[in-house]
Amino acid sequence: MMRNVRLRGRIEAALAVVSGLLCLLTLFWPDWIEGVFGVDPDQHSGALEWAIAVVALCATAVFSLLARAEFRRARTPVGDQ
Structure with a gap:
């Protein structure tokens, strides 16, 4: 019997998508904060935009790995612990 994915895994997957979209938004439209x-805040130097893109990329990686672990845990049969 397979376990269901916990709410935690679904939240982590959703956060990975949101942070990935934020990273892409910042890379393709760097002036979205001003708009x-x-x-x-950075007087058009672009430093804040790069910081947001890097932090969002790191968050995407972390949330993706956490969600992957939750989904893998849910796929293991109940008796194989």
């Missing part, structure tokens, strides 16, 4: 919030 959405109306502020320019």
Whole structure:
């Protein structure tokens, strides 16, 4: 019998998707912060955008690995612990 994926695995997978989209958004539209919030925290140097892209990429990797572990745990038969 296979176990169901816990809510934790689904949340981790969703966070991986969201952080991946944030990374792509920042890479393809670096001025989204200025457009959405109306502020320019780094005076157009691009440092904040690069920091957001790097942090989002790292978060995507971490959440993906955590979600993968949860999905793999759910695929193992119950008696094989």
